[in-house]
Amino acid sequence: MSSATLALRLALLGNPNCGKTALFNLLTGSRQKVANYPGVTVDRKEGQFTTPSGKHFRVLDLPGAYSLNAASADEQITREVVLGTLAGEERPDLIVCVSDATNLKLNLRLVLEVRRLGLPMVLALNMTDLAKKRGIEIDLPALQRELGMPVVETVAVQRGGASALIARLEAALPAERPPATGWPSPDIAEVSATQREVRRILAASVREPALDTRVDERIDRVVLHPVWGMLILAATLFLMFQAVFSWASLPMEWIKAAVGALGSLLGERLPDGILRSLLVDGVVAGVGSVLIFLPQILILFFFILALEDSGYLPRAAFLLDRLMGKVGLSGRSFIPLLSSFACAIPGILAARTVANWRDRLATIMIAPLMTCSARLPVYALIIGAFIPDTTVAGVFNLQGLVLFFLYVVGVVSALAVAGVLKLTLSRGAQHPLLLELPAYRWPHARNLMIGLLERARIFVTRVGSIILALMVILWFLSSFPAPPADASGPAIQYSYAGMLGRALEVVFAPIGFNWQISIALVPGMAAREVAVGALGTVYALSAAGNDVSEQLAPMLAADWSLATAYALLAWYVYSPQCLSTLAVVRRETNSWRYPLLMAGYLFALAYAAAFVTYRVALLVTGG
Amino acid sequence: MTANDSLSLFDLRIGQEGKVSRAPTTDSGSAADRELALRLVEIGFIDGERVRVVARAHPDGDPIAVRVGNTMFALRRCEAEQVLVAPLTSDIDARQPERMRAAIAAAAPSPANVNPSATGRRCAVPARERRA
Incomplete structure (x- = not known):
């Protein structure tokens, strides 16, 4: 095989916030694969593209790094990949250094630091549109001469913005890969010398008017203000949770109508029997009741991605640094914790940007207390069934308020747990924060779309695979064995699931859970949102009629006491049962100790909270 | 001039500009301090560089948001105290309202009371990520 037919391995390397990932998205489009580096859980993003002349490239998006002198797990991966010392990862043939032209x-x-490694390199000056707008004049030939490498301009957020880079890649024919090398970490004198060299090169090749920071600073004067900034942060988060409920209602109606129509269609067309029961009660009722929450999950991710893109998230971290410092965390923990609102798994992985091990461990341990989107279906179902859809104080949706309250309880509990951890994991001096507050930018629609599509794909895949499989298993357990001929109650009472539910009810009765809930909690171990589908299946099978698949909420409202509903909400604030989270914690901490500790403390908190809630609600409602 | 030279970056007030008079060094010799100092130099805190404090958090004005070059960084007190600066603007930014000025003056320690070399506050930087 000639080398021309082999894909060339290209690595994108650059500082955080240089638009590297946007450039990666532009080059590879949807041809991306997110996986892990061997042995570690740092995201490994690889994509492919082919130049017009047919040259094939495999592109690796390396974690953003300020320096090869790594200060975090992320930066260490970047260093090891470019040095060729990471086991199981081939050294790239070509490095595309991405730099923010502004x-x-x-x-x-x-760039100068990486140049010393002797790999073939191209410098991509990204965001050149912004640089031109600011009147920054970059003399490309002079810069190429000074750096001794090809320099191209890119605009990662524009269609065709990478054409100069692609044209350059057509020409570049990298030589043999140099062997893996060691890298002596430089001392301060060397780093200072490099900094002086940077300034000399800039003086020779770039004419830059003084940066006008007036707009950004005017915004920051408010956004970073101890009082106004906090109010803005609270309002932003509040708006986010209101939107999750109010914006999603229409698309949710559509999905609900479609699921209902499909259920009735199947119910009419199929002969009465096992197949109809499997499809209507198991698949449509179970899977449909989870799928319905896709709009809410996407709205939540839309906010998180947009806030991230705009540069606001690190500012929130700045505002919260002292508050979080009180319970032994740093502002840096804020971003992983906010991601945990979507899902604890990316949150726990994002905690690797917290350089201090103890801070990182504390962040990981409390991440599951941030209400993840998988809990949203459960909350939404119960709130929809038990909380009236009324308007409070003219503007606030009461259901949205209750949801916000549940999120707040999660956050407060997380801070409390972190405070307790602080007492046990003794720590010494203050830890560094050192966080870049990037310039404000408008979030870019294309990158938002790619991020949201990725989320939608993950959710639908989950629904189509693990949730579907669990639903079918649950349907089987709930349908067999068949009830005796002289049975009086619903069939499910005599099934395996009914027996299991009755056994578990002994444990859960003190906190107000009936056997249907107890059954639903079991498949909920694999994925929290499955509990909703499980309730859908259990109630569909225990109901007399066939038209119940889309009527879960009113059935619950009729069947459960208010105290039970509140207790289940309280349980789900802590709900320990997410096996994938525990597995990731096991991998990230490299020990069984922490996942077991996590499951234990979450279970204890969940049981205690549900117990107290149930008892208090019984007293108040006079049950 | 000599008195101003001993200000630490943390002692600058909101809107106040300064010039780095002594970049972080590794005098103390501990590995953690060395790494912090190295990172501060890497992100641009080198001799003669202009810096400006844009915002301070509450309480005690810690952490600070400081602009160095074209970039803004949030630094905790222990980090900011590694950098010594000579102030360029003697007073708070003119756009600063009077009441905020008073609030900041009350919250931030007076430069006269703080001798950075004597505070002895050090950031505990972890050993390089050991679980990666």
Whole structure:
């Protein structure tokens, strides 16, 4: 095989916030694969593209790094990949250094550092549109001469914005890969010398008017203000949770109508029997009741991605640093914790940007207390069934308020747990924060779309695979054995699931859970949102009629006491049963100790909270 | 001039500009301090660089948001105290309202009371990520 037919391995490397991932998205489009580096859980994003002349590239999006002198797990991966020392990862043939053209003073130092490794390199000056708007004039030939490498301009957020880079890649024919090398970490004198060299190169090749920071600073004067900033943060989060409920209602109606129509269609067309029961009660009722929450999950992710893109998230971290410091966390923990609102797994992985091990461990341990989107279906179902859809104070949706309250309880509990951890994991001096607050940017629609599509794909795949499988198993357990001929109650009472539910009811009765809930909690171990589908299946099978598949909420409202509903909400604030989270914690901490500790403390909190809630609600409602 | 030279970055007030008079060094010799100092130099805190404090958090004005070059970083007190600066603007930014000025003056320690070399506050930087 000639080398021309082999894909060339290209690595994108650059500072955080240089638009590297946007460039990666532009180059590879949807041809991306997210996996892990061997042995570690740092995301490994690889994609492919082919140039017009047919040259094939495999592109690796390396974690953002300020320096090869790694300060975090992320930066260490970047270093090991470019040095060729990471086991199981081939050294790239070509490095594309991505630099923010509006901030070369910060970005070029890394370029000079990587240049010393002797790999073939291309420098992509990204965000050149913004640089031109600011009147920054970059003399490309001079910069190429100074750096001794090809320099191209890119605009990662524009269609065709990578054409100069692609044209350059057509021409570049990298030589043999140099062997893996060691890398002596430099001392301060060397780093300072590199910094002086950066300034000399900039003086020779870039004309830059003084940066006009007036707009950004005017915004920051408010956004970073101890009082106004906090109010804005609270309002932003509040709006986010209101939107999850109010914006999603229409698309949710559509999905609900479609699921209902499919259920009735199947119910009419199929002969009465096992197959109809499997499809209507198991698949449509179970899977449909989970799928319905896709709009809410996407709205939540839309906010998180947009806030991330705009540069606001690190500012929130700045505001919360002292507050979080009180319970032994740093502002840096804020971003992993906010991601945990979507799902604890990316949150726990994002905790690797917290350089201090103890801070990171504390962040990981409390991440599951951030209400993840998998809990949203459960909350939404119960709130929809038990909380009236009324308007409070003219503007606030009461259901949205209750949801917000549940999120707040989760956060407060997380801070309390972190405070307790602080007492046990003794720590010494203050830890560094050192967090970049990037310039404000409008979130870019294309990147938002790619991020949201990725989320939608993950959710629908989950629904189509693990949730579907669990639903079918649950349907089987709930349908067999068949009830005796002289049975009086619903069939499910005599099934395996009924027996299991009755056994578990002994444990859960003190906190107000009936046997249907107890059954639903079992498949909920694999994925929290399955509990909703499970309730859908259990109630569909225990109901007399066939038209119940889309009527779960009113059935619950009729069957459960208010105290039971509140107790289940309280349970789900802590709900320990997510096996994938525990598995990720096991991998990230490299020990069984922490996942077991996590499951234990969450179970204890969940049981205690549900117990107290149930008893208090019984007293108040006079049950 | 000599008195101003001993200000730490943490002692600058909101809107106040300064010039780095002594970049972080590794005098103390501990590995953690060395790594922090190295990172501060890497992100641009080198001799002669202009810096400006844009915002301070509550309480005690810690952490600070500081602009160095074209970038803004949030630094905790123990980090900011590694950098010594010579102030360029003697007073708070003119756009600063009077009441905020008073609030900041009350919250931030007076430069006269703080001798950065004597505070002895050090950031505990972890050993390089050991679980990666």
